[in-house]
Amino acid sequence: MGFSGNFFRISLGVVMSSFLFSCGSGDKNKSKDDLGVDALVADAPKGDPNAISEQAMGEIIQSIPSPVEMSSLIKSIGNEYNNSILNSTEKISNYTTNSEKSLAIGIYGADLGYINIYEKTYSSLNYLNAIKGLADDIKVGQFFDFVTLKRLAKSNKNVDSLLYISTTSYNNMDEYLRQQKRSGLSVLMACGAWLEGLYIAGEVVKEKNDQELVERIGEQKPILDSLLKILTVYQEDPYCADLITGFENIKKEYSNVSVVSEFHEPETTEVNGELVVLDKSKSSVKITQEDVNGIISAVELVRKKVVK
């Protein structure tokens, strides 16, 4: 095939891609109820005191640490892999609205991170299938390189690549949703991932009261505040309103928790041509056992409600 053949293939590919992307946001025929929070973005009243720009929302979401960081710590403290604390993929059919599906993508995403950190790649296939199915339903499945991920999941030697591609797929879905002014779904994905990460940490702390993990739970306070800030934009949506109520209940349990920090100049060295900076500042979390128990219970209540 010569130039014109290649040209035809490329043209067709791009045109088809364009239609696919256009279809990706093509929920125009659906009613507002079908779309849920997806439809509210365009309706966010101008001058609303809760209004936050799409860009600001994106920056808040992007600043939140990956739930994989929490899973990595959980593994490092010697906690055994526990499949029973994850959200079963058999529940996928329970998630019917775009809002529920987006939150579930976040939840399954955090579960997938936990599975991958423990290198249980055989389990990851079910979670990849679940995420792909939900992502297709909300028209962002095109960013999920399922074929490559499935291939990588067949061996636990590919964990780093699996984590890289699943993270970039997730980030691309998130970015696309915001570009398409469907930030409500992006916010719910972030909320789901955060909630599941905290839930897993809480379940582990119940078994093994590791001090570092307890501190990490305490440090979630400002992240919860940020999530509430962006969720409040969608407070008129009943699903988000329920989630806000649940998150507010978690926040109440954080009321006595505080993070104290002390600044010291960092030390910088060059090691093998790389710059290595040793942070000499210190931070500590003030959190009691009662606070921890209250947070874990409040998180369990919200999580139980949303996973169904």
Place this chain on the structure above:
Amino acid sequence: MKKILFLFLAMATMSLLDKGIIAQCVPKKVIDSCSVFPKDYIFSKARVISIESKGDVKKSVYSVILTKGNSYVITVCQGKTGNKVPMVVNLLDNQDRLLMSNHNTKNDKYYNKIIFNCNSSGTYNLAYQFNTEDMKGCGVSAFGFQKR
């Protein structure tokens, strides 16, 4: 036939550009190569930094929440700008105190990879800029953390 196809191609490309899908100044292969970290570091996110120096915008600043006890890697790579000097990344704490920079001003050396061993959990800022004459530039920065 070619004209019709070209028209479709142009319209489709414009549509994609409008959606920001391919409107990036950094090829995907550069993003991927910039996300190759030292062993045991896990990829978290990559950002394309594009500064067109419109108005007073001369740097891009992003917040990031870092956790005590974690080691983070930050890489910077050049986009399609042909700039002779690499992109500069500065890490600042929430009081805007400079904690590290990939540009050592004493010897004018640039690093494309920095390891930050965090000892204080909180919100930090990553500020990107280009030390070019017009302050314009394009690059990518990837961010990851060490497996514990």
